[in-house]
Amino acid sequence: MKRFVNALVLFAAWGCNADSRRDPGMVYGFDTIKPSANLTWTPCFDDFTCARLELPLDYSNKSIGTTSIAFIKLAGKNASVESPSIIINPGGPGGSGVDLLLSNQAIATQMFGEQYNLVSFDPRGVNNSGPSLDCFSGNPEARMAFNRLHRTGVTNISSTSLEEQYYSSSIYGDWCNDAVENGSPHGYYVTTPAVAHDLLTFIEAEAELAGQPPSDAKLWLYGISYGTVIGSTFASMFPDRVGRMILDGVMNADQYYDNDWRDNVDQMDEAMEKFSSFCHSAGPESCSFWGPTPANITARMDGIIQKLQNHPVPVSEVQSRGLPTLVTYSDLKALFVNTLYVPIASFPVMADILHQLEQGNVTALVGMFDGSGIASDAGFVIQCADSYRRNRLTTIEEFKSYVEYTVSKSKYIGDIYPIFVDRILCRSFRPQLPDSMLAQGPINGLGRPTSFPILFASNTIDPITPLKSARKMSSQFPGSVLLLQEAVGVSYRISITQSSQARV
Ligand SMILES: *[C@@H]1O[C@H](CO)[C@@H](O)[C@H](O)[C@H]1NC(C)=O
Numbered sequence: 292m293k294r295f296v297n298a299l300v301l302f303a304a305w306g307c308n309a310d311s312r313r314d315p316g317m318v319y320g321f322d323t324i325k326p327s328a329n330l331t332w333t334p335c336f337d338d339f340t341c342a343r344l345e346l347p348l349d350y351s352n353k354s355i356g357t358t359s360i361a362f363i364k365l366a367g368k369n370a371s372v373e374s375p376s377i378i379i380n381p382g383g384p385g386g387s388g389v390d391l392l393l394s395n396q397a398i399a400t401q402m403f404g405e406q407y408n409l410v411s412f413d414p415r416g417v418n419n420s421g422p423s424l425d426c427f428s429g430n431p432e433a434r435m436a437f438n439r440l441h442r443t444g445v446t447n448i449s450s451t452s453l454e455e456q457y458y459s460s461s462i463y464g465d466w467c468n469d470a471v472e473n474g475s476p477h478g479y480y481v482t483t484p485a486v487a488h489d490l491l492t493f494i495e496a497e498a499e500l501a502g503q504p505p506s507d508a509k510l511w512l513y514g515i516s517y518g519t520v521i522g523s524t525f526a527s528m529f530p531d532r533v534g535r536m537i538l539d540g541v542m543n544a545d546q547y548y549d550n551d552w553r554d555n556v557d558q559m560d561e562a563m564e565k566f567s568s569f570c571h572s573a574g575p576e577s578c579s580f581w582g583p584t585p586a587n588i589t590a591r592m593d594g595i596i597q598k599l600q601n602h603p604v605p606v607s608e609v610q611s612r613g614l615p616t617l618v619t620y621s622d623l624k625a626l627f628v629n630t631l632y633v634p635i636a637s638f639p640v641m642a643d644i645l646h647q648l649e650q651g652n653v654t655a656l657v658g659m660f661d662g663s664g665i666a667s668d669a670g671f672v673i674q675c676a677d678s679y680r681r682n683r684l685t686t687i688e689e690f691k692s693y694v695e696y697t698v699s700k701s702k703y704i705g706d707i708y709p710i711f712v713d714r715i716l717c718r719s720f721r722p723q724l725p726d727s728m729l730a731q732g733p734i735n736g737l738g739r740p741t742s743f744p745i746l747f748a749s750n751t752i753d754p755i756t757p758l759k760s761a762r763k764m765s766s767q768f769p770g771s772v773l774l775l776q777e778a779v780g781v782s783y784r785i786s787i788t789q790s791s792q793a794r795v
Pocket residue numbers: 319320321387389390418419
């Protein structure tokens with residue numbers, strides 16, 4: 292996956308830079324920061340301050356103990372202590388807000404201006420925040436063996452593949468449950484309602500630090516993608532604590548809690564069709580897969596899909612003495628779904644690859660479908676803990692009908708989407724969580740306006756977090772407004788780093 296490699300390179304370069312400027316008293320990680328129930332900021336990563344806030348694992352039963360959450364802050368050059376902090380909620384689940392702010396410092400400042408402080412955080416279970424869970428508890432061979440069994444590519448590629456993906460999925464929960472029972476007893480205390488409560492704790496701690504009454508503290512939040520689930524959950528739990536809230540690239544929160552990621556495929560083909568029309572308008576000089584009409588481009592693309600479906604291409608690597616491999620239909624589908632995360636930027640790359648494929652050159656597709664799969668468990672642990680009491684994807688019949696739905700909605704992505712987001716992995720999770728950790732009813736404004744109206748934002752064609760979800764969520768929060776931008780893609784400009792594990 293080219294984009295992933297680039298992201299790593301950029302990150303490494305940034306790391307070296309930081310090293311050369313290292314000064315004593317400045318920290319470049321959270322390990323050396325002492326967790327504290329009072330917000331204490333330590334200078335970090337040159338331009339930032341960092342804090343580890345200690346808070347209860349379970350707000351309804353504080354005797355269970357505490358965990359610590361990593362926060363990072365970029366002080367606005369024109370901001371004072373009283374200036375609001377805008378909290379940026381990362382995508383995911385499993386996305387690191389610390390990474391998000393570190394790698395989008397310039398663009399975030401440009402978006403919000405110097406009069407605000409910008410804050411982000413690693414939600415529970417993610418990277419620098421507790422409680423963490425490694426489902427294969429340092430047994431990478433078992434993880435690899437599981438990935439080989441389960442991550443076989445497009446779900447309905449053969450007469451047995453759907454069943455294989457379904458039955459193998461239970462292995463994952465078995466390992467996670469075992470890891471919780473043997474050594475990480477609070478590994479499942481990472482649910483989104485608890486994260487929303489953590490945000491309340493944070494804004495109250497910040498108010499205290501500024502000498503203001505904590506009970507008046509209001510949340511200023513900019514949430515993207517899964518971060519909009521954190522935001523809408525917060526607004527439904529604490530409607531009187533909404534200061535300003537922008538939810539951009541919106542997820543249907545109830546589908547998230549039902550483990551039923553269904554809206555998400557709504558506009559994928561619409562976005563893919565834009566590829567053909569944009570390529571055609573760009574002309575043969577600018578689009579290497581150009582054709583005389585958009586329909587011609589689509590037809591040639593469909594021809595490539597069909598050919599690869601029936602004829603995978605062996606790559607022997609005899610000459611190079613490299614590892615032999617097979618380029619398959621799943622690799623092509625993975626290209627499509629990766630492209631849709633950042634369509635406008637990726638369309639030219641996709642055009643080049645399709646052009647090469649048309650000439651019989653499959654090199655660029657080698658390894659595009661990442662069978663090595665799940666490297667970090669945080670995202671699944673959060674999703675599966677969040678949904679275990681209302682999971683709509685547990686039986687093989689439910690899985691089949693889900694796959695039928697995604698396939699019927701998107702001819703390009705529908706058959707890869709189920710393994711790409713891999714929600715079936717939740718089916719054997721058995722968290723024992725108190726009610727207070729879970730979203731029980733629908734996520735809404737409880738029939739009355741929030742203390743300040745929520746601004747939902749969406750593109751007219753959003754292949755990942757579609758307009759349909761934004762409309763739905765806006766309808767659930769009285770007084771909220773939906774801002775539309777006539778464009779294709781996810782609407783927010785801050786980028787979520789793509790990992791081998793699918794996030795939104
Ligand atoms: C976790 O955070 C540290 C900074 O404390 C960063 O260097 C590292 O890349 C992060 N890892 C992931 C997987 O996000």
